[in-house]
Amino acid sequence: MTDHPANGLDEIVHQRVRLGIMTIAHQARQVEFAFLRTTLQLTAGNLGQHLAVLEKAGLIRIEKGYEGKRTCTWVTLTAAGQAALRAEIAQLKQLIQQVEEGAAATAADP
């Protein structure tokens, strides 16, 4: 039996909030902390925790800076982050295909 697509999902990337962060960072190239917080409807603490997980895994880069007088935190996907997001999307597509094929022979009752 081939490996089930769910086994190939990386929980660091697949987790709902982190998948949202990586999707937005991918779209925007570089995205501000406040934008992520508003878009994903998170508290600053919760967003900060998820960003720390992604940074520790080497999937995002976090940079602090200024916009006028305001301090800003910018989030960018690293090359490893781009690759991890591509891998997640590929696994999800396989999983969606399995769902849409319905009762597939490989997973039928024995």
Place this chain on the structure above:
Amino acid sequence: MTDHPANGLDEIVHQRVRLGIMTIAHQARQVEFAFLRTTLQLTAGNLGQHLAVLEKAGLIRIEKGYEGKRTCTWVTLTAAGQAALRAEIAQLKQLIQQVEEGAAATAADP
């Protein structure tokens, strides 16, 4: 701004192992505990915990029975489970579309 697809993901269904359980149950109509455990490479304890979360949420039905002398535990998606899996797939497709469209105007740096 329209709501980000990650916000519409239900963590009960989206969690990696439970998404695997629901996908397999959807494909097989009714699936045996041991089949899930092998396919998703889980310990019995871990699988049992995730099944309990899904059952409590009304997304699966668990039935115990016999096959010959062997006791069996069968898992079936409920109508609510089928609907929840469809909703998850629809959200994932939106999210994949956003990733594949790349730098979308709606999520660009301000």
